[in-house]
Amino acid sequence: MGNCPSITPPSLTRGELASQEAQLTQTQVLTKCMYLWYECHQEDVYELFLAGRRCSTVALPAKNTTPITFREMLPLISASTIGASIEWFNFFLYGFLAVTVFPQLFFPTLDPSAGAIAAFTTNFVGFAARPIGGAFFGWFGDRIGRKSTLVATLLLMGTATILMGILPGYAEIGIAAPILLSLLRFLQGMALGGEWSGSILLCMEHGDDQRRGFWTSWPQTSVPIGLALSALAVLLFQQLYPGEAFTSIGWRIPCLMSSALIIIGLYIRLHIPETPAFQRIKGAQQIAKAPPLEVLYYHWRVVCLCALLRSAENAPFYLFTVFVLSYGANVIQLDSSLLYTGIFFSAIITFVTIPIFALISDHIGRKRWFMLGVILMALFAVPYFALLQSRNPLLVVFAIVFSIGICISWLYGPEASLIAEHFGPRLRYSGASLGYQLASITAGGPAPIIATYLLSLHSPLTADLPPYILIAFYIMCMAVISLLAALSLKEYAGQQPADD
Numbered sequence: 001m002g003n004c005p006s007i008t009p010p011s012l013t014r015g016e017l018a019s020q021e022a023q024l025t026q027t028q029v030l031t032k033c034m035y036l037w038y039e040c041h042q043e044d045v046y047e048l049f050l051a052g053r054r055c056s057t058v059a060l061p062a063k064n065t066t067p068i069t070f071r072e073m074l075p076l077i078s079a080s081t082i083g084a085s086i087e088w089f090n091f092f093l094y095g096f097l098a099v100t101v102f103p104q105l106f107f108p109t110l111d112p113s114a115g116a117i118a119a120f121t122t123n124f125v126g127f128a129a130r131p132i133g134g135a136f137f138g139w140f141g142d143r144i145g146r147k148s149t150l151v152a153t154l155l156l157m158g159t160a161t162i163l164m165g166i167l168p169g170y171a172e173i174g175i176a177a178p179i180l181l182s183l184l185r186f187l188q189g190m191a192l193g194g195e196w197s198g199s200i201l202l203c204m205e206h207g208d209d210q211r212r213g214f215w216t217s218w219p220q221t222s223v224p225i226g227l228a229l230s231a232l233a234v235l236l237f238q239q240l241y242p243g244e245a246f247t248s249i250g251w252r253i254p255c256l257m258s259s260a261l262i263i264i265g266l267y268i269r270l271h272i273p274e275t276p277a278f279q280r281i282k283g284a285q286q287i288a289k290a291p292p293l294e295v296l297y298y299h300w301r302v303v304c305l306c307a308l309l310r311s312a313e314n315a316p317f318y319l320f321t322v323f324v325l326s327y328g329a330n331v332i333q334l335d336s337s338l339l340y341t342g343i344f345f346s347a348i349i350t351f352v353t354i355p356i357f358a359l360i361s362d363h364i365g366r367k368r369w370f371m372l373g374v375i376l377m378a379l380f381a382v383p384y385f386a387l388l389q390s391r392n393p394l395l396v397v398f399a400i401v402f403s404i405g406i407c408i409s410w411l412y413g414p415e416a417s418l419i420a421e422h423f424g425p426r427l428r429y430s431g432a433s434l435g436y437q438l439a440s441i442t443a444g445g446p447a448p449i450i451a452t453y454l455l456s457l458h459s460p461l462t463a464d465l466p467p468y469i470l471i472a473f474y475i476m477c478m479a480v481i482s483l484l485a486a487l488s489l490k491e492y493a494g495q496q497p498a499d500d
Helices: 014-023 026-038 042-055 070-100 102-106 112-141 146-165 176-204 212-220 222-240 244-250 252-269 276-283 291-298 300-309 311-330 336-364 366-389 393-420 428-437 439-444 447-456 469-488
Strands: none
Touching: 070 102, 070 112, 070 146, 070 176, 070 212, 070 222, 070 252, 070 311, 102 112, 102 176, 112 146, 112 176, 112 291, 112 428, 112 439, 112 447, 146 176, 146 252, 176 212, 176 393, 176 428, 212 222, 212 336, 212 393, 222 244, 222 252, 222 336, 244 252, 291 300, 291 428, 300 393, 300 428, 300 439, 300 469, 311 336, 311 366, 311 393, 311 439, 311 447, 311 469, 336 366, 336 393, 366 393, 366 469, 393 428, 428 439, 447 469
16 A cells, blocks of 8 residues: 555554444544545445444444343343233223223113213223323333333323222213213323333343243233233122122222232332343434334334234234123123133133243244234134033133133234334334234224124124124134234344344
């Protein structure tokens, strides 16, 4: 290399350049580029140009291949799962009460079927609020951190549930009662909308890539925990306050007791560290200015696919846990305690199967495992209702346990990582929240309302068929939508998740 009178850069071989390029500033890179271009070393100029590009961009988290032990992850799993379980307990408790108590307490002027639809509609308000909460808390989760946002969602959920427990009925304050009930349900939905993504990312961004599905499945177990606790609470207080006593005062006690659970959850979450991925983004000063807007502008297709992906899981789940209470008690004339018992045992089974199914997806691929579960859901739609129709207690409990403990868990286990790994760390909280929570509007929220309407169409349209046939067909349609969405998404199992 010739001498230059004004620039005397050190002589670097191609190997030395590769080892030192991370230490070069942009000014040093550009200066050496000018010198090498003068000497006509075009290949070295190109390598230096790439080095300059790497120096000017954010050093995103590298692939985490170091195995993480369960003992190391246990505090984070506990913090995310316990807090999320408390939120799901409050959310499911409303769903159960919407079937058993709220029609007569807040909608006494309507006939039973209209009252049930009105209660389901206020229940849907919570689902409509979830994507709003996902966007609202996603903004803060991607800007101020996962930990602080999770504390805020837990406080909001607890406050709304406690206020619901002291809310007077229609007989005391008239039309204000259902309006305030809907408002509190909206706040519950917002809190849950922001909760899910934060609890998932807490485990995902501390864990390794090889078992990402397994680590992120533990916050998913908060759903069966919350489901079991809420079903158990309803069963317990129905026994302690039988008949009208439960309608007047018994249902309020679980709502008020949630305040103690909130304190426990807050204590645990205040003692956890921020995730490494967010710390890197914050340290590099690459915090997104408007995360929800950015994710919708740049990743709208992935967000829509993630929402549609959940159709076969989200819609049937609320049919199997909420609609079944109304259908079983009013149409099949089953004892509600039998239905709650089936839901309770299914939640126990689900707590075990969710991490097992997620771990399997880490080995055989999340898309493949998820699509097999979608097919199983479609195949079980008709047998599920046929088993309920038998009125045999063992068959009824089996139908509930298999539908939730196997069919739902098969999909729900790998679903967290399948959604979250499609977004880079800068926008991951917002992207995962919106992708997950939009299904509340397209699938989960309207499912009980649609099923109730389809059941009313039975006589004129399908008189020669079982009354549940249209609902089973609805589940099959949801399965087809999920299958097509899964086929359109990329496989990230065992690989580094998407970059921004």
